[in-house]
Amino acid sequence: MAEQTVAVKVWDGWVRLFHWGVVACMLMSYVSAKTDAWNIHYLSGYTLLALVIFRIAWGLVGSENARFSGFIRSPLAALRHLAHFTRREPDTETTHNAAGAWMVVVLLLMLLVQATSGLFTNHDVGMTYSAHGPLANAVAEGTSEWVSTLHVKFINLLLIAVGLHVTAVLAYAVVKRQDLIGPMVTGVKQLPSTSARAPRHGSAVLAAALAAAAGGAVLTITRLGG
Structure with a gap:
């Protein structure tokens, strides 16, 4: 009998x-670069x-299961988890599993x-400033080219990593x-009743303040180039 x-x-x-903002931004960035x-x-x-800066901050002071201290375990724990990958068992995690944490x-x-x-890119000599990163002129030309x-x-490396991430989710x-996609859409996961402890979620006011600060920081950086 299946566990309740x-x-x-x-x-x-x-x-x-x-999560989904990053997906949208990566798709938009890739297509816009190609066109x-x-x-x-x-x-x-x-x-x-801005999203990455926010997530790093939220990983320090945000929701219990979003904090790096709450889901990063030792590399040995990740290897032990992967060693049992083929074992079909109920998902009891309220955060990233030991292996997925390192991928995050x-x-x-x-x-x-x-x-x-x-921010430092310089696509081609003679192009308008709008086609350069806002900090391209803040470093030496050789540095900008590098x-x-x-x-x-x-x-290309990032896309490979994303591909591995997607492949792993599908493999689970x-x-x-184990459904890892649904909870990232709805926020809700079906857990065994014996291990169903809801994590403590962070303050919405704090999250909004961090998001605004991250956006403000990036906006300030983009204006440094003049």
Whole structure:
């Protein structure tokens, strides 16, 4: 007889907004770069950077299960988790599992590198300032060119990491019968009644203040170039 489950709110709206906001920004950034729609490209890049800054802050002072201290476990714990990957078992996590936590950290760092490097990009000599990153003129030309090359090439590594993330989520659904997508949409996960403890969610006022601060910080950076 299957164990009884109950609905538990595991992800607050801020984590979900960050997650799907990043998806939208990455798609918009990629398409706009391919179509030379640079105004849209930079707008999506600025938004992405603000989202990442917010998520890092929320990972320090936000909801219990969104905090890095609440879900980052040792690499050994991640390896033990992966060793049992083929074992079909109920999902009891109210946050990222031990392996997924490290993927979250890697993706956050990679997103930060990609978005930050875009601030210093210099696409081509002779193009208008609007086609350059706002901080391109704040560093030496050689530095800007090096960072531009990094920005163009690093996206390929980021896309590979995203692909691995998506593949892992689908694998959990197929192999372990664990739905990781639904809770990131609704915020609610079905958990065994014996382990269904809802995490403490952070203050909406604090989250709004952090989001505003992140947006303000990015807006200030974009104006530093003059």
